[in-house]
Amino acid sequence: MTRVTLDELADLYRSGTPRGITSVCSAHPMVLAAALRHGRKTGATVLIEATCNQVNHQGGYTGMQPQDFADLVTLIAMRERCPRDQILLGGDHLGPNPWRDRPAEEAMTEAENMVAAYVRAGFSKIHLDASMGCAGEPAALDDETTAHRAARLARVAETTAKEAGLAPPRYIIGTEVPPPGGADHLLDTVTPTDPKAALETVRVHRMVFEAAGLGAALERVIGLVVQPGVEFGNANVIPYDPPAAQGLIATLTELPGLVFEAHSTDYQGAAPLSALVQDGFAILKVGPELTFVLREALYALDAVATDLLPDYGERPLKAEMEALMRAAPENWVRHYSGSEEAQRVLRHYSLSDRIRYYWAQPRAEAVVARLFEALEGKRVPQTLFWQHMPMAARFADRPLDPNDLLLWRVERSLRAYHAACNL
Template identity: 70%
Template sequence: MPVQLADLALMKRKGTPKGITSVCSAHPLVLRAALRHGAAQGSTVLIEATCNQVNHQGGYTGMRPADFAALVFRLAEEEGCPADLIVLGGDHLGPNPWRDRPAGEAMAEAETMMAAYVEAGFRKIHLDASMGCQGEPDALDDETTAARAARLAAVAEASARKAGGALPVYVIGTEVPPPGGADHALTAIEPTGADAARRTIAVHRRVFAEAGLSDAFARAIGLVVQPGVEFGNHNVILYDRSKITPLTGVLADEPQFVFEAHSTDYQGTVPLAALVEDGFPILKVGPELTFVLREALYALDLIASDLLDGYGDRPLHRAMEMLMRAEPGHWRRHYHGTAAEERLLRHYSLSDRIRYYWAAPEAQAATRRLVEALSGQVVPLPLFWQHLPAAAHFADRPLDPDALLVWRVTQSLASYHAACGL
């Protein structure tokens, strides 16, 4: 039987911890890989969208929650993934996209967004109202955060009852790494303190009760904390379980909860498995999946350049460089250094901010040209050894580029699957 979100805490308490991978991406090939893998394994496919990525105004993907849900279920049908394996989640749902406005306006937008998410079938809801709005501190106190989270939960409850189906499960807490990774080289990350985690739970429990939302709080399954894992543009901080003993003790006192771990990208199976064992069974991953997808696309770009007369010299790479230079908004604040260093980061940073550009028409056209050029081509083994050795089994037979790209993403998903004990 596939693992259910509501069962994670009980499995931890019984000494048989299991985990669930949270796929945080809107790229259709990443989603296809997740759905294909879930169908093959018979496991829960948890797919999450963030408030900046998808919202009632379109977000940076141009998709509203109903659009994103429709994309996921269309791909699921194509991949033969049963709908009952799929869980849709909303991540960091709160006023963040509108924090440059007064709090009243930003929260009104957040409430409209919440209704759109829940009415579209999203049932795992991360309540995140911790960020200050216009004229407020960057980070708000627990009381204000909990009061705004309760407002959003009330909207979610009403929207779920209106739409029918299961009521939402909630994740609270906001002590997370920067979205998409840090901007600088890292040496260490301090885990969340046990007292801070206890205070977050206690304040939310009281505020929800005062708002008449105790039933909703009873469906809060997770607390977002910092387990001491992170990645920056250049490096990764691996999980060190010796540093989180006080934090994991919180779970003994709060049996309804598990921890949700953000920015687990690039950890690898052994650290991920340790996270699951220690009470972090919800493992969120995003940039790693688009990083390995980009890795495979660029390898195919090199293969086509070497193999095919008339294809050109790395036209996909050139197209992405032109696009990112012409529209620097998604990377300019995050990549720093000389012109050469910025160029390297644009393509190869672990934070993978190139992921924001794959939906652009220029990127789509260059990717389509690459896939069409190599479809059915027989690629000699030495070219795979040169540019993507792990894909050597695709050599010497007609190539299906999309199958190779999905395979590369699935390698990372398989690592998470193994770490989850499935």
């Protein structure tokens, strides 16, 4: 099966042979390794994206600038033997969001610096998102203000690419997306984007970009972010409902050259993902699901080691992660409500997976390293896998490589996306 590029998605959809691309939104090295290993095996495009809060010119919450993130992906790709020409880097929600508590001009200056850093580092897919209000402004801005700020960022991207001798980026516009990382409450339904709103977003961006002399950049706008009606909360998932999105899907007939980009497609499963691609949601973004299943596998191995090795201790990895989260609650406390017992469960098992913010801490890395060392080369009885992770029973009764098991578990989720994108 031939590899699909971003530029081909709209034509493929309109020709009746829809294809998709999975966007892996994570900075966890093991998730990146799994995505790149999966790409090498399948030959598919590996689209890896970083968000404005996660990676920016000031470091973001990962401590990485765009070039650092690009270098990390390159290093892991070499290790996983994934060809460089299969890899695309994207920047998600690039705009003033990390600095929205500042006056608009100050926040936009930082956003311009961030976009320039992304483009210089070789990120070729740029989501222009200037929809959020800054200090003294409404929380959500009108289409015209948003488009003018997006055009300002696009001009920086165009100029930076030219100065660096790089191919100009492809752009995504639109901002009607689920809350980053999932909702904080139990969900019943999620309403798809209003078709008129989707058309108006594109109309205003086209008008503003043309007036700003950015017609060439406008031709490279390949996708529109919309809400398909999918979401996940801390404890439940709203699956894609194709009939509810028919009005939105119909707007693609009026948007030549565009496909939809769907955010928060985590936990949807194979059938809803395939339906999304069939309906023109050709870019499927996934992040928390991949770190959730990574945590699932780590906790299973922690339990296996507890049962198998007398001197390992009583689930020390889980205990250390609980201690880390309680010592630094800022990454979860606003998102997990309820009793102390309910919050304890959510800290470890919420679908929003806010535990992912803690894996890069030295204490977490040390306890994971101890788990790997304890189980490396050990023969785990099939019965222990049946008890703690039945799907991984294939790793039983032979020398265990914990790293391979973890990457296999993440790849297992990615295979559902690959199947959906290659109908």
